[in-house]
Amino acid sequence: MDQIDAATLLQVVRLIVAGATIAIGSIGPAFAEGRALAQALESIARQPDASGTISRTLFVGLAMVESTAIYCLVMAFIILFVK
Amino acid sequence: MDQIRNILRALDWIPKSAWSTWGVMAVLAVLSCAVTRRLRTEAPGKLQSFFELLVEQLCKLTREIARTDPEPYVPLVGTLFVFVFVANLVGMVPGLSSPTADLSVTAGLAIVVFLAVPFYGVRARGFGRYLKAYLEPNAFMLPFNILGEVTRTLSLAVRLFGNIMSGEFLLLVVIGVVTTVLHGYARVFMPVAFVLTLFLSILSLITAAIQAYIFTVLALVYIGAAVERRNAAERKKARALLNEEEKANGSD
Numbered sequence: 108m109d110q111i112d113a114a115t116l117l118q119v120v121r122l123i124v125a126g127a128t129i130a131i132g133s134i135g136p137a138f139a140e141g142r143a144l145a146q147a148l149e150s151i152a153r154q155p156d157a158s159g160t161i162s163r164t165l166f167v168g169l170a171m172v173e174s175t176a177i178y179c180l181v182m183a184f185i186i187l188f189v190k
Numbered sequence: 191m192d193q194i195r196n197i198l199r200a201l202d203w204i205p206k207s208a209w210s211t212w213g214v215m216a217v218l219a220v221l222s223c224a225v226t227r228r229l230r231t232e233a234p235g236k237l238q239s240f241f242e243l244l245v246e247q248l249c250k251l252t253r254e255i256a257r258t259d260p261e262p263y264v265p266l267v268g269t270l271f272v273f274v275f276v277a278n279l280v281g282m283v284p285g286l287s288s289p290t291a292d293l294s295v296t297a298g299l300a301i302v303v304f305l306a307v308p309f310y311g312v313r314a315r316g317f318g319r320y321l322k323a324y325l326e327p328n329a330f331m332l333p334f335n336i337l338g339e340v341t342r343t344l345s346l347a348v349r350l351f352g353n354i355m356s357g358e359f360l361l362l363v364v365i366g367v368v369t370t371v372l373h374g375y376a377r378v379f380m381p382v383a384f385v386l387t388l389f390l391s392i393l394s395l396i397t398a399a400i401q402a403y404i405f406t407v408l409a410l411v412y413i414g415a416a417v418e419r420r421n422a423a424e425r426k427k428a429r430a431l432l433n434e435e436e437k438a439n440g441s442d
Contacts, residue, residue, distance in 0.1 A: 163255070167411055170404045174345035180352050181344075 125183040132179025139172045207292035214277050214289060244268075248406075255407065256414030262313075263413055266306055270299065271406040274350065278398030281358055282391065291355040293347065300347035303409045304339070311416030320416065346408060353401045357394035361387055 147165040151158045225241050234242065248268045252260035274290060281288035289295045311320040324335045368376060368383040 160254075163251075163407065166400075166404055167407055170349065170408055173349060174342075177345050177348045177352055181348055 121186055125186045128179050128183045128186060132182075133176045136172050136176040140169055143168055143172065205292070205294075206287065207289045207295050210280055210286060211277070211289040211295055214273065214280060218272060218276060244272075251407070252410060255410045256417060258314075258414070258417055263310065263410070266302075267406055267410055267413075270302070270409055271402055274299065274405050275398065275402035278354055278402055279395075281354065281398075282395065287358060288354050290350055291358050293351045293355075296351040297347040299350070299405070300343045303346060303412060304343040306409070307339075307412050307416045310413050314417040323416070342408075342412065346405065350401055350405055353397050354394075357390070357397055360390050361394075364390065 143165060147161055150161050154161075225237055229238060245264070245268065248264050248271065249260045252263050252267060256263060277290045277295070278288055280286050281291060290299075308320065311323070315323075324332055326335075364383050364386050368379050372379045
């Protein structure tokens with residue numbers, strides 16, 4: 108079997124780590140967003156009058172929760188592309 | 191002929207996203223001029239009615255989120271919304287790619303928001319009181335407040351970029367896999383890829399609208415927070431006033 112040189116090995120490690128970063132990093136936000144969405148739906152079902160306020164707050168909240176996943180995306184990009 | 195080729199080569203260093211950004215800007219500028227050229231109060235045309243609806247909704251959104259007079263903020267926020275929305279949709283046109291799929295463009299937009307926050311904050315509350323808001327709730331929080339200001343700008347840029355870019359990238363991956371890896375079975379997998387890209391396109395249409403909305407709302411939240419950062423007592427008083435107002439409205 109041929110010897111794998113260091114550069115190729117580094118590239119392989121990069122790919123694996125970047126994939127793991129996104130995979131693990133999106134678990135938390137996914138659960139959190141699901142919880143927030145479920146709660147918001149329940150609130151809207153109870154109080155349809157407040158649906159405007161609830162959904163707007165939900166959007167902002169989801170965007171905040173999502174930023175954790177976005178930081179993971181940034182890290183994955185840095186791992187992949189920054190030499 | 192050579193001259194044209196030379197000119198084209200000279201223009202080559204300008205990135206694609208710059209072309210599409212300026213294209214979107216030109217289209218929007220021309221459209222705005224055309225719409226506002228002949229504004230009528232009686233029997234407005236369809237186009238005017240549509241844009242009046244848009245402006246009205248933006249005013250309402252601003253009033254609800256920033257809880258102040260929307261007039262100074264709607265020009266910036268409305269421009270952001272319309273630009274981001276149209277820029278997201280540009281990717282749907284075959285042969286073009288969204289300017290917002292480029293991190294440089296979204297970073298520019300985020301920097302606009304980053305600079306607008308102190309601008310509006312200082313204008314509404316004065317230099318000293320705006321700066322003092324960084325020391326709330328106490329001086330110990332100063333580095334965290336500054337850090338928050340920077341990271342939220344970063345996440346604003348990367349959120350828009352990530353969502354739009356991943357939409358386009360997924361299309362590319364699906365088509366790429368069918369035409370290269372599964373090339374031998376293209377006849378079988380082409381219909382699958384067609385349906386899949388159709389659904390992905392619809393998904394990115396929805397994403398385009400939602401991300402434009404989220405970008406606008408977040409910009410509004412940041413500006414609104416800078417404009418009316420109050421201390422706890424003032425906030426309590428304002429909330430009581432608002433509750434009374436809502437009660438009065440509700441009993442009508």
